Amino acid sequence: MTKTAERRPVTKAAAHPVPAPPPRDFRRRRLIDQVRAYGFLLGGLLCFALFSWYPAIRAVVIAFQKYTPGSDPQWVGTANFTRVLHDPEFTAAWRNTLTFTLLALLIGFAIPFLLALVLNELRHAKAFFRVVVYLPVMIPPVVSALLWKWFYDPGAGLANEALRFLHLPTSNWSNGTDTALVSLVIVATWANMGGTVLIYLAALQSIPGELYEAAELDGANLLQRVRHVTVPQTRFVILMLMLLQIIATMQVFTEPFVITGGGPENATVTVLYLIYKYAFLYNDFGGACALSVMLLLLLGVFSAVYLRLTRSEGDA
Numbered sequence: 001m002t003k004t005a006e007r008r009p010v011t012k013a014a015a016h017p018v019p020a021p022p023p024r025d026f027r028r029r030r031l032i033d034q035v036r037a038y039g040f041l042l043g044g045l046l047c048f049a050l051f052s053w054y055p056a057i058r059a060v061v062i063a064f065q066k067y068t069p070g071s072d073p074q075w076v077g078t079a080n081f082t083r084v085l086h087d088p089e090f091t092a093a094w095r096n097t098l099t100f101t102l103l104a105l106l107i108g109f110a111i112p113f114l115l116a117l118v119l120n121e122l123r124h125a126k127a128f129f130r131v132v133v134y135l136p137v138m139i140p141p142v143v144s145a146l147l148w149k150w151f152y153d154p155g156a157g158l159a160n161e162a163l164r165f166l167h168l169p170t171s172n173w174s175n176g177t178d179t180a181l182v183s184l185v186i187v188a189t190w191a192n193m194g195g196t197v198l199i200y201l202a203a204l205q206s207i208p209g210e211l212y213e214a215a216e217l218d219g220a221n222l223l224q225r226v227r228h229v230t231v232p233q234t235r236f237v238i239l240m241l242m243l244l245q246i247i248a249t250m251q252v253f254t255e256p257f258v259i260t261g262g263g264p265e266n267a268t269v270t271v272l273y274l275i276y277k278y279a280f281l282y283n284d285f286g287g288a289c290a291l292s293v294m295l296l297l298l299l300g301v302f303s304a305v306y307l308r309l310t311r312s313e314g315d316a
Contacts, residue, residue, distance in 0.1 A: 056296075063289040080290035084278075090291075092266045093274040097250055100181060100270065104249040108189035108196075109242060115193070116200030117226065130201075134194035141191060145258035148187045149174070152259070174260050177267045184255040184268055192248070196241055203237040204230065236309075243306040247299055271295050 063080055065073040084090055119129055136144065151158045152173035160170040174183045207230065215225045231238070253272040256262055262269040262277070269277075271291065278288035 059289040059292050062285055063293045065286055067285045067289075068283065069285075076286070080286040081294075084287050084290050084294075087287075089266060089269060089274055089277075093269045093271045096181060096266075096268060097252070097270045097272075100185060100252055101246055101249045103182060103185040104188060104245060105242065107185055108193060108249075109245060111189060112193040112196040113200055113238070115197045116204055117230070119197070119201055120204045130198065133197050136191050137194035139191070141254045142258055144191045145187065145254055148183075148190075148255075149259045152183055174268075175264060177264050180260055180264060180267045184252070184259065187255050187259065188249065188252060196245075199237065199241060200234070203234045207233045239309065240306065243302055243309075247302050247306070250295070250299060 062073070064075060064077060066076045066079075067073045115133060119126065119133070122129065139147075152175070154160060154170070154172055154175055157173070159173060163170050172179055174180045211229045211233070212225055215229050220228065251272050252270050253276065256268040256270055256273050257276070260268040262273055272295070275288045275291050275295070278284045278291060
């Protein structure tokens with residue numbers, strides 16, 4: 001080829017590059033883009049401000065007031081907190097809530113992990129069993145609680161009928177002071193474990209298969225592979241779900257409200273159910289807000305730990 005053929009023609013664009021926009025125009029366009037973006041977010045921000053932020057701030061204010069609908073609020077300082085702390089139901093509510101949370105961690109934390117392990121090992125009908133596991137989450141919580149209330153009926157309930165069919169002793173379930181709280185934990189576990197199982201399953205499927213192959217070559221059995229490979233590889237997900245479960249179970253309300261009504265003998269009165277009683281049964285909004293602030297501070301600690309851990313993992 002000749003030198004003339006090897007030369008490439010110089011285009012007009014290459015000879016005359018497009019000048020960069022002036023800084024003033026760039027800042028103006030950036031401002032317009034930001035205004036447009038916040039305009040799209042305005043609806044969501046207004047909803048949060050109206051239905052989340054304002055009620056939370058208002059509740060903190062009412063916690064220090066004597067507030068009755070139809071009358072002017074009076075500032076009473078910490079009197080609402082003092083009265084709530086001396087209420088006999090206060091101790092029972094916190095004891096039941098903490099016990100419920102502990103039982104939910106023991107029962108509702110292990111079962112979803114085991115189900116995820118089983119689903120991860122299946123070779124056929126994986127999609128079908130995922131739908132079956134997630135199905136309870138799609139049922140409205142009140143409908144689910146009413147269904148289990150019928151199951152727990154001491155007379156013709158399905159639970160006792162199954163025990164009679166197996167020639168086993170029946171139980172009072174939600175009507176017994178020593179079994180009511182455990183019965184509610186079973187309901188909450190069944191209703192909410194579907195999402196947890198799928199999150200665990202996604203974490204299990206992200207583990208490299210080479211790790212399991214190496215463990216098998218070293219002679220590790222199933223339990224040893226779970227202990228030395230599965231748990232270490234999913235420890236962050238396990239910790240995050242544990243914190244989220246603590247935050248969620250300490251706000252349990254639907255199950256005691258629908259199934260037991262806080263009974264028998266206050267055996268299932270939780271903090272959130274006690275807040276409901278103060279506000280709508282005792283007409284004491286100051287006491288309800290004071291109790292809400294206490295719960296808010298406790299859950300704020302777990303939320304701060306959760307945000308700290310997620311931020312650390314994201315930075316890593």
